[in-house]
Amino acid sequence: MLSKRLKTIADLIPNNSKVIDIGADHALLDIYLTKEKNCQCLATDISKKCIEKALNNIQKYHVNVDTLVTNGLEGIDLHDEIIVIAGMGSHTILKILNKNITNDLIISSQRDIPLLRKKLKHKGYRIYQEKIIKDNHFYVITYFKYKKGTKIKNIYSYNQEYNDYLLKEYQMKYQKTNKLLTKLKYLYIIGRIKKGS
Numbered sequence: 001m002l003s004k005r006l007k008t009i010a011d012l013i014p015n016n017s018k019v020i021d022i023g024a025d026h027a028l029l030d031i032y033l034t035k036e037k038n039c040q041c042l043a044t045d046i047s048k049k050c051i052e053k054a055l056n057n058i059q060k061y062h063v064n065v066d067t068l069v070t071n072g073l074e075g076i077d078l079h080d081e082i083i084v085i086a087g088m089g090s091h092t093i094l095k096i097l098n099k100n101i102t103n104d105l106i107i108s109s110q111r112d113i114p115l116l117r118k119k120l121k122h123k124g125y126r127i128y129q130e131k132i133i134k135d136n137h138f139y140v141i142t143y144f145k146y147k148k149g150t151k152i153k154n155i156y157s158y159n160q161e162y163n164d165y166l167l168k169e170y171q172m173k174y175q176k177t178n179k180l181l182t183k184l185k186y187l188y189i190i191g192r193i194k195k196g197s
Helices: 004-012 028-037 048-061 090-096 113-122 160-195
Strands: 018-022 040-045 066-069 082-088 105-109 125-135 137-146
Touching (some): 004 105, 004 125, 028 040, 040 048, 105 113
Parallel strands (some): 018 082, 082 105
Antiparallel strands (some): 105 137
16 A cells, blocks of 8 residues: 555554655555554645545545544644655655654655754754665655754764665766766767768
């Protein structure tokens, strides 16, 4: 039911947790957490259509998941919930988190991860756990805790596992490109020979 990315996020969340899923879209993560880990979930989205889609899935799987149409955390009273934000850029995520909070955060940003690290570091957050996965694309999934975990020392680099992934990916692309260029060069030379030039 879950993509590799969502399953990785789910695995980071302890049983019986309270979870707020920002930008929940189809709410499949929340359904899984409710069914498999006995979590209490609130699935939110700025889009009414997305929440309607989420409600259809919730009914389909016969689970109890609360839903809310809202922009980020607007109108939500925070207590000890884990906040999940996945599939957005860091600028959007930081706008959502632009308030005084100390909740645990599980974030999978699509871009500008160094910026996210820098801003959360200034808010007092540290990295508790981090996973790097490839699910068609590379994803960095980070569990941040307020003043608990590893201090964010180098905000401009990811861990070695991610760097190794990038290196392998680059090498594969380079080899393919190099082979293509060699083939094109060969075809160009053959074409010139045939024309007698």
